[in-house]
Amino acid sequence: MASELLKLSGCRQRQLLEERAVSVVELTEAALAQVAAENPTINAIVTLSPRALDDARAAQAAIDAGQAGPICGLPVGIKDVTETAGLRTTFGSPSYADHIPEADAVVVERLRQAGAVLIGKTNTPEFAAGGNTFNEVFGRTRNPHDPARSAGGSTGGGAAALASGMISLAEGTDLGGSLRIPASFCGVVGLRPSPGLIPTYPSSFLFDQLQVTGLMGRFAEDIAAGLAALSGPTPRSPVHQLSWSDPRPSDRPLSVAYCADTTGIGIDQAVERVARNAALSLREDGVTVDQIELDFSAGRQAFLAFRGLWMVIKHWRRRHLLDKFGPNVAGNIALGDAVTTAQLAEAEHARAAIWQTLTELWQRYDFLLTPTMAVPPFPVEENFPQTIDGKPMQTYIDWVAPTFVFSLTGLPVASVPAGRDPQGLPVGLQVIGPRATEAEILALCSQVQRLCPLGVR
Numbered sequence: 001m002a003s004e005l006l007k008l009s010g011c012r013q014r015q016l017l018e019e020r021a022v023s024v025v026e027l028t029e030a031a032l033a034q035v036a037a038e039n040p041t042i043n044a045i046v047t048l049s050p051r052a053l054d055d056a057r058a059a060q061a062a063i064d065a066g067q068a069g070p071i072c073g074l075p076v077g078i079k080d081v082t083e084t085a086g087l088r089t090t091f092g093s094p095s096y097a098d099h100i101p102e103a104d105a106v107v108v109e110r111l112r113q114a115g116a117v118l119i120g121k122t123n124t125p126e127f128a129a130g131g132n133t134f135n136e137v138f139g140r141t142r143n144p145h146d147p148a149r150s151a152g153g154s155t156g157g158g159a160a161a162l163a164s165g166m167i168s169l170a171e172g173t174d175l176g177g178s179l180r181i182p183a184s185f186c187g188v189v190g191l192r193p194s195p196g197l198i199p200t201y202p203s204s205f206l207f208d209q210l211q212v213t214g215l216m217g218r219f220a221e222d223i224a225a226g227l228a229a230l231s232g233p234t235p236r237s238p239v240h241q242l243s244w245s246d247p248r249p250s251d252r253p254l255s256v257a258y259c260a261d262t263t264g265i266g267i268d269q270a271v272e273r274v275a276r277n278a279a280l281s282l283r284e285d286g287v288t289v290d291q292i293e294l295d296f297s298a299g300r301q302a303f304l305a306f307r308g309l310w311m312v313i314k315h316w317r318r319r320h321l322l323d324k325f326g327p328n329v330a331g332n333i334a335l336g337d338a339v340t341t342a343q344l345a346e347a348e349h350a351r352a353a354i355w356q357t358l359t360e361l362w363q364r365y366d367f368l369l370t371p372t373m374a375v376p377p378f379p380v381e382e383n384f385p386q387t388i389d390g391k392p393m394q395t396y397i398d399w400v401a402p403t404f405v406f407s408l409t410g411l412p413v414a415s416v417p418a419g420r421d422p423q424g425l426p427v428g429l430q431v432i433g434p435r436a437t438e439a440e441i442l443a444l445c446s447q448v449q450r451l452c453p454l455g456v457r
Contacts, residue, residue, distance in 0.1 A: 006165035072115030122157030152182030177403025184428025196240030278418030308336030372428030
């Protein structure tokens with residue numbers, strides 16, 4: 001029974017809790033047992049919360065009192081770059097291996113207030129810098145569908161914990177794809193929301209709109225439930241100040257565009273085939289699906305410039321530790337130091353061109369669909385893949401271009417499982433929508449999950 005319970009959506013688990021078919025303590029104990037069974041291989045949870053069962057009993061009391069919200073009682077993982085009061089937060093860095101914050105981040109405050117059960121911290125590359133989850137503190141996180149493969153990054157621990165049933169909802173961050181990459185590799189749903197929908201505080205870059213705080217779930221409906229509980233303004237953050245809203249009703253059929261390669265880097269043919277078939281399957285629901293071509297290749301250099309500036313600002317007050325950082329973080333800071341004003345100006349114009357193209361596209365289509373990744377999950381020992389569809393990359397970060405070009409826009413973007421490639425590995429379909437359409441994006445993701453079920457691991 002416990003095994004079947006952990007495969008359900010968080011919303012279904014929540015319904016069973018409300019019906020008293022299972023208690024919060026029973027669900028939490030099942031999750032902890034799953035951690036004990038799976039984590040030695042997967043290495044997704046790096047620090048367990050000693051308060052998990054206490055949280056479970058408090059959540060049960062809220063349910064019994066009729067005061068429970070949509071995620072009350074659900075087991076949740078917190079990315080190890082997000083502060084948790086009294087619970088070790090290492091940022092994946094040896095320099096912070098024993099760091100215990102005094103206060104919760106806003107998102108953790110809200111999770112506790114919503115009655116979520118914090119199972120523990122999930123693995124991440126050092127300071128979330130990288131698309132493969134490994135660090136010198138805890139080692140490598142492995143893909144639950146094939147432990148020899150990468151789980152993606154940088155919220156790889158959260159995605160792997162979800163896919164293996166250790167948690168029902170994963171908190172994470174997304175700069176260039178850190179929620180979408182591991183969601184694609186691990187076969188779960190990841191949403192990069194609009195900046196500020198879930199406030200990011202505290203932050204060493206207070207006005208940051210490139211990295212956002214978001215969620216992953218096994219099903220799109222779970223993320224919607226999480227956003228209903230966690231979104232909304234706070235006076236502590238200056239970035240946007242949005243709140244969750246239910247999907248806007250429409251009396252006309254949806255129309256979507258599908259583009260196989262938006263950045264000119266190429267794509268693994270098996271991956272593209274699965275993503276395209278998932279997009280075309282929407283026609284079964286009466287959705288108009290057109291295949292189009294787009295060229296956002298200028299966004300590749302633009303993102304590198306913005307990411308370089310971001311790295312310098314983010315780590316400005318840690319520069320005294322520079323010689324102690326790993327090569328990913330130290331190298332990215334060095335690249336940021338070399339960014340020029342001219343490069344930033346060019347990047348702004350490239351970003352504006354992408355925005356304008358999408359603005360015109362929204363006049364014809366409700367959403368844009370693309371493969372989330374250009375490659376399947378690669379060997380876990382590699383920092384990044386060496387080739388895309390057999391061709392060498394121009395830069396080490398090219399393989400992430402399908403996700404990071406859309407980070408430039410600030411638009412909401414999700415990755416939803418589209419199926420499996422011939423090796424049985426998950427493939428993600430990326431869904432991009434106009435401003436503030438998170439609810440509509442998640443509704444479309446639910447359609448894809450219904451039409452193209454990934455199947456239970």
